Amino acid sequence: MARYTGAVCRLCRREGQKLFLKGERCYTSKCAIERRSYAPGQHGQARNKKASEYGKQLRTKQFAKRYYGVLEGQFRHYFELAEKMTGVTGENLLRLLESRLDNVVYRLGFASSRAEARQLVTQGHYTVNGRKVNVPSYLVKPGQVIAMKEGSRQLDRMKAIVEANSSRPVPQWLDLDREKLQAKVVALANREDIDLPIEETLIVELYSK
Numbered sequence: 001m002a003r004y005t006g007a008v009c010r011l012c013r014r015e016g017q018k019l020f021l022k023g024e025r026c027y028t029s030k031c032a033i034e035r036r037s038y039a040p041g042q043h044g045q046a047r048n049k050k051a052s053e054y055g056k057q058l059r060t061k062q063f064a065k066r067y068y069g070v071l072e073g074q075f076r077h078y079f080e081l082a083e084k085m086t087g088v089t090g091e092n093l094l095r096l097l098e099s100r101l102d103n104v105v106y107r108l109g110f111a112s113s114r115a116e117a118r119q120l121v122t123q124g125h126y127t128v129n130g131r132k133v134n135v136p137s138y139l140v141k142p143g144q145v146i147a148m149k150e151g152s153r154q155l156d157r158m159k160a161i162v163e164a165n166s167s168r169p170v171p172q173w174l175d176l177d178r179e180k181l182q183a184k185v186v187a188l189a190n191r192e193d194i195d196l197p198i199e200e201t202l203i204v205e206l207y208s209k
Contacts, residue, residue: 057206060198067196068097069114074137079207090200091191098189101128102136104146108176108183109165116161125152140185147182 051059065075082092097103102117105126111117118136120126126133127147128140140146152158162181170176171193176183 054206057202060200060202061206063198064094064097064196064200064203068100068103069118070097070100070137076207079203090204093203094191094194094196094200095188096139098194099139099141100136101126101133101138101140101146104140104174104183104185107171107174108146109162109168109170110148110181112161112165125149125158142185142187144185145182146185147180153181 061075065072070078078096079089079093082089082096085092098107102111102114102121105111105117105121106114110126111120121136121138122134124132124134125148127149128138128144130145130147132149148158148162166178170183171189173185173187173189173193174183175186
């Protein structure tokens with residue numbers, strides 16, 4: 001399964017804002033954006049040129065890809081699915097990305113970052129409707145129940161993760177039972193439920209050329 005294996009802090013610096021790729025570290029003064037808020041590379045501090053319209057569209061797409069931790073081929077696939085759905089294509093795209101199992105696990109506070117959520121899902125720590133699912137890109141549906149496996153709940157690592165993220169707010173489209181460490185997908189996310197600071201219409205414009 002293809003994935004990005006480089007230094008993730010460089011991605012945040014390139015986009016000029018936090019992507020929250022390293023969990024708790026992103027909320028501390030150790031965050032790369034806090035220490036070096038300019039783009040990476042030899043000429044990072046000299047990049048003051050005003051972006052073209054295409055440049056804005058590209059940066060928006062890159063930001064969304066990196067925020068959710070998907071590569072270009074998969075991101076393009078989600079866009080094509082979004083086009084076929086009823087409704088606004090840009091909002092459909094974000095809704096699909098939010099529906100990924102690794103993102104849901106992160107949103108529930110069962111992982112400290114989407115990268116960690118992807119790893120834990122791959123290792124088989126979570127179930128959907130009582131059945132183990134180890135595919136991070138699995139798209140959840142309304143009515144399904146996502147839970148941490150009984151055996152995983154006893155692991156010190158998993159207990160520490162849940163404790164560290166217990167105060168994280170859970171979106172309204174997920175109904176979390178903290179005692180049972182499970183949640184029901186009430187509905188798919190609406191645009192107002194998605195805290196992604198981008199203009200998704202720019203992505204639609206980019207792919208529509």
